[in-house]
Amino acid sequence: MTVWNGESALATRSAALEQLDRFCPRAGLEYHKCRNYDYGRNDNSKVSGLSPYIRIGLLNEAECARAALSKHSERQCRKFLEELFWRVYWKGYLENHRAIWNQYRRDLNLVLRDDSLARGIATAESGRTGIDCFDSWVKELVETGYLHNHARMWFASIWIFTLKLPWQAGAHFFLSHLLDGDVASNTLSWRWVAGLHTKGKTYLARRSNIAKYTENRFAPTQLASTAVALTEDPIQTLSPRIQAAPIEIVRPLKYGFIFTDDDASIPDFGENRPQTALALFPENRYASAGASQRVVDFRRSSMDATVGRLENLGISTVLVCQNHANAIVDWISDHQLETILCPQPYVGYWNDEWAEIEASIASSGSKLRLFRRWWEADLFPHAQKGFFSFKKRLPAIWERIQSPLTAGLSY
Ligand SMILES: Cc1cc2nc3c(=O)[nH]c(=O)nc-3n(C[C@H](O)[C@H](O)[C@H](O)COP(=O)(O)OP(=O)(O)OC[C@H]3O[C@@H](n4cnc5c(N)ncnc54)[C@H](O)[C@@H]3O)c2cc1C
Structure with a gap:
């Protein structure tokens, strides 16, 4: 049974890791054979149920792939790996066709x-x-x-x-x-x-x-018998945004760390931790976009969980749910920050506000350094057309995921 059956699920990193651990023994041929079966809300045990955690960055694709590869050969768990990277393909495609x-x-x-x-x-x-x-x-x-x-x-x-x-x-x-x-x-x-x-x-x-x-739970008789493709006017082409590179190895000595609900994970700061951190959550934007209370509460509690983990590392962190640009100006000034590191938000809800946020950082005299996960930086340029040409790049990524050089690297 997955955790998503309507009971309140914990939006924490440890709950996410437990779910990954529970699922991994089934990520091989069992997933390949059974993943298309939908047994309903009380038993979706043939799929991982990991997506809510991946969505907010409490888990990432590379660590899920690595966990599956630790229990199965690449051949056995290829279907699961491919599904994980469908998500990367879609994200890259939208970055390229914003x-x-x-x-x-x-x-x-x-x-x-x-x-x-x-x-x-x-x-x-x-x-x-x-x-x-x-x-x-x-x-x-x-x-x-x-x-x-x-x-x-x-x-x-x-x-x-x-x-x-x-x-x-x-x-x-x-x-x-x-x-x-x-x-x-x-x-x-x-x-x-x-x-x-x-x-x-x-x-x-x-x-x-x-x-x-659905194993005969449903057999509807009223369905359309044909599906004629919809058409649309050509969509204006915008040049793709400049994509951030993976995090730099040499980090500034004194810096602040900003993260959003697009990626509420904590990078490996090593010895050189940020002085302070700011968590940005667009609560009003979600509410005005019609997000259900369940969705808002889940994302907000994921942010709270990451704030708590940063505090445990001794990094003072504040969660801001509105007026982000103003809050950033005060935060930079309070901590005299010269550099800000931040995982680059994806095309989506942050679009509207991001230019204002960047302008606030620049006007405060701080330098913003955006970064991306290494496999996204590698794969996004190839998400231009269909999945099948993109897919050819994946075995090289899986090899890197298993290499001792990148083992454990989330960025
Ligand atoms: C109409 C439609 C809307 C969708 N909307 C979303 C969405 O808003 N968010 C979302 O994460 N996925 C979406 N998907 C993709 C997919 O349905 C979900 O990722 C998957 O059902 C999540 O459940 P799981 O973690 O148990 O999947 P599993 O089968 O266990 O897959 C493992 C992981 O691979 C990724 N994945 C699997 N299938 C897909 C797929 N087809 N496309 C992209 N990634 C995939 C997910 O990150 C998932 O957690 C949508 C699919 C359809 C057809």
Whole structure:
């Protein structure tokens, strides 16, 4: 059983490591053979349930891969490793095509204001469509914050092709309720189902497939029998943002550390620890974007947990939930900080505020040094087109993950 069954789950690093430890013996051929089966909220034991922790950085892809490789050969756990790196692919793809997120938000705004769509969306979101599997997944999503991958695919397909609702509203519903809600994986997966990612190739939810992989819990008869790919106007191309490099080995002697809920992990500071740290959490932004209380509480408690761990290391840390740019100015001035280190936030919720934050840091006379995890720095430039060309790069990454030189390196 995964921890995401609606009972409150601890958003701590130790809970994340326990979950990884519990899952690892099953990350080999068992995962490969059984991962498509969705046994429902009381028994999703064939998948890892790690995504909410990975989303916030309490676990990272390299350490999950390393843990799996310590129990299985690469051949045995390749499927699990590939799934882990699908997430990296989606993140890199959105960094390279960031206009997709802007366009999604513009379109979502229009969709949510369109009165002619309101009734259909409300019926779907309240689980009153009469399609038993779909209505049950709505309940599961809202009550637990988690859905199995296959259920997400069926759900998105039914939303788009059977209920004929705009994909943007469905993606928004997912982001509001998923504990692992991730701008890149979510937006791009919905687009993939709709036939907008791999142009013209859609995903059709079929009765026989649902019956097989839910072991006959569901066998819906009302599903669309075809899935014609959606089309859209070409999305404006924006030059990709400059991507940060992995953390520098030679660090400044006196510096402050900033982190966001995009990555609430603690880098290995070695002997040269930061003087102080600042945790930035966009609580108001989530609330105005419609995130459920469960999602906000989970992310906030993850941030609290990291603040506690930093304090235990003797690094005084403050959590700021609004007016981030102003708080940064005061913090820099209080501690006379010349340099700030920060993991680069991804394309997403931080977009709107980040320019202001950078300007505040610059106006305070401090130098901001952004950094990325080493495998992201390596792989993001290759997430330009489809997953299959990206995938060719992965064995070299897995080799590095197992090498004694990078063992344990999170950045
Ligand atoms: C419409 C749709 C929306 C989605 N929205 C999100 C989202 O907001 N956030 C999110 O993390 N994932 C999303 N996914 C991907 C996937 O469904 C989840 O990552 C997975 O179900 C998480 O459960 P798990 O940790 O038990 O997965 P496992 O099967 O145990 O996989 C292990 C890890 O690999 C990664 N992973 C697995 N499958 C995928 C995938 N298809 N794409 C990207 N990463 C993957 C995740 O980090 C996951 O924790 C979405 C998929 C679809 C079809």
